[in-house]
Amino acid sequence: MNQLTNDECRELAERLGICWHTVEKKRNHEHLPPDVIYYCELCETHLPERELMKHTNPNFLDPVVVLREMRKREDWPEFVEQIGDTIFRDGELATLIDVDYIDDTGLLAKAALDLLRNLTKGEDDG
Numbered sequence: 001m002n003q004l005t006n007d008e009c010r011e012l013a014e015r016l017g018i019c020w021h022t023v024e025k026k027r028n029h030e031h032l033p034p035d036v037i038y039y040c041e042l043c044e045t046h047l048p049e050r051e052l053m054k055h056t057n058p059n060f061l062d063p064v065v066v067l068r069e070m071r072k073r074e075d076w077p078e079f080v081e082q083i084g085d086t087i088f089r090d091g092e093l094a095t096l097i098d099v100d101y102i103d104d105t106g107l108l109a110k111a112a113l114d115l116l117r118n119l120t121k122g123e124d125d126g
Contacts (some may be wrong), residue, residue: 002105003061003105003106004060004061004105004106004107004109004110008060008106008109008110008113009057009058009060009106009109010057011113012060012109012112012113012116013057013058013060015113015116015117015120016069016070016073016112016116018058018069019040019042019043019045020042020057021040021042021043021045021056021057022040022041022042023038023039023040023045060106060109061104061105061106061109062104063101063102063103063108063109066108066109066112067097067108069112070112075115075119078115078119079111079112079115080095080097082111082114082115083097083098083101083108083111084096084097084098084101
C-alpha cells in the first residue's frame, strides 16, 4: 500500500476538525507582536520563530495519533468494526486492532479517512 500523502493528511485533519496549519512568514505587520513572524491564517495562530518547530501539523503516520483523535468521536465503534473488533474480557470491553494497521505508512489514517469519507457520503445521499 502507498504511504499516506500530505493531501490525505490535510483532508483527514479537516474532517477531524483540526486545523492543518499553513504557516506563512509575515513581515512588518503592525497587529502582530514584534517576535511573531509566522502566522496561520486559517486558525489565526501567531508563532514566534523560536516556536515554529514545536508547532506542527498532526503526524498521521503515527497510529497512536490517529487512534487518539478517532477515540474522541461518536463514530469510534464504526471505526473499530472497520479495523478490528471489540471483545468482552475480564469483565470489560476491550478493543482489538488488526496488527496490519500498526505501521508507519499511514494505513490506519487511510482507514480513518475512508470511514469519514463514507460517513459524509452517506449524509450527502440521505
